[in-house]
Amino acid sequence: MDFDSRQLRQVLGAFPTGVTVVTTIDDAGKPYGVTANSFSSVSLDPPLILWSQSMKSTSHHAFRDAERFVVNIMADDQVHVANQFAKSGDDKFSGIAVRPGLGGVPIIDGSAAYLECVKVAAYPGGDHTVFIGKVEHIDRAPRDSLAFGDGRYKVTFAHDLGGRVAGVEGASTLQALEAVRLASAALPQICEEIGQRTLGLAVWGSHGPTIVRWEASQHPVSPHLQTGVVVSLTQSATGRAFAAFMDADSTAAAVARELESRAVSGDPDNGRLACSIAESREHGIARAVGAAPSQRHQVIVNAFSAPVFDASGQMVLALSTTCRADLLAPEWNGPVPAALLQAARKLSARLGHSPVRRGTCVPTN
Structure with a gap:
């Protein structure tokens, strides 16, 4: 290869994405959450989505073993939420308003949208695990979504001007x-x-x-x-x-x-x-x-x-x-x-x- 990981990250940053916080709970009912922009649709019929998580993440074991997860799509005023779940620690939910969804998995209030999923597969992907989820329930709020690209948060707007x-x-x-x-x-x-x-x-x-x-x-x-x-x-x-x-x-x-x-x-x-x-x-x-x-x-x-x-x-x-x-x-x-x-x-x-x-x-x- 004629590039290193830093250069690859810079090139990938040219592709702006949305920002999600994926949540789950373990068998004891303890909630976990992680910020991820590696989220994508897979299929409409059946309704499948995917996201990936680093195997080095401290919450990887929870998502690996969990049966369900929720993809919370961040609104453009939720930078603080995305930042909080991007950090390591046991108090990620501190000060964050949530409510229980299917199976008791936390749904983050104020999100632009969320998808409640049952995990159907997990595949190794280098230093990450790729999780496939079947969507069982969704909701969309009248809020603009948060975006991320070139190493920074961004806001989205329609390209419809002329x-x-x-x-x-x-x-x-x-x-x-x-x-x-x-x-x-x-x-x-x-x-x-x-x-x-x-x-x-x-x-x-x-x-x-x-x-x-x-x-x-x-x-x-x-x-x-x-x-x-x-x-x-x-x-x-x-x-x-x-x-x-x-x-x-x-x-x-x-x-x-x-x-x-x-x-x-x-x-x-x-x-x-x-x-x-x-x-x-x-x-x-x-x-x-x-x-x-x-x-x-x-x-x-x-x-x-x-x-x-x-x-x-x-x-x-x-x-x-x-x-x-x-x-x-x-x-x-x-x-x-x-x-x-x-x-x-x-x-x-x-x-x-x-x-x-x-x-x-x-x-x-």
Whole structure:
């Protein structure tokens, strides 16, 4: 072989799977459980499934000798359950809500689905045992399933996005909703790609750019993150992204009102927004470089915001990162804005968008 076990694991990780916790009990009624993603269907008639377990597992003897087992398919909010059953120990069921199923085998509450099985065969498979089960009872809950691939947990979403639906009233709105769903599912991975910095998702609401989702990070900008917040069109990176890349007919009135309000309060724009819009279009991404403590976060912040477009070329949302200025360099070509822009372009491509390079502009005083 021209590969080792580590390389094989990496290649197998390119095939995402669901996540299950398989449970059983021994003759004394003691419950056992183990996290497994080696689960698959075998036959519909008769209804057969399989899963495999390492022979080195401390619970292998229990599953080897048991007559029954339950495959609990994890929901996307059950990462803690999957982690708990993936570890060795005698207290795996501690704090986990279960109920007895057929033969008294535990069923884990909150799972996306479960299959109660009687074991019909067990075969050696290298360092694993492959168990075949005949399905006797099933249930499916209205929950999204947890996934695993490339060595990390993931969330699942439908690959059903495309252009506007011709002739359908409100199709663009449906497209925007699908974009938010797609982006929300991708936020954890994007957060990791930009170095675990605060990541937000914004849409154009009835009052302007509105934050609809924050992704937790290892470097939170502050404890004052809220959804439903309308941000400044002219001074925040998110707002500038909408001002630069959204249809001008949709933003012009709101921009004019904000500039007028700033002028009345003694903070005239003096062409700074026009310069910012031109720079944003040149680089494909908007930014705001903090010169004073943010009123919301109470720290000096730098921020970048990348637009996401649908198949018709309309901006449907903004992908934004906000971070303390000392942890996020303001350069346009830095690694964080580059990764953020790349993530936004991937989301746009999933929505059927073909990018078009915009023009440039020279700032004026």
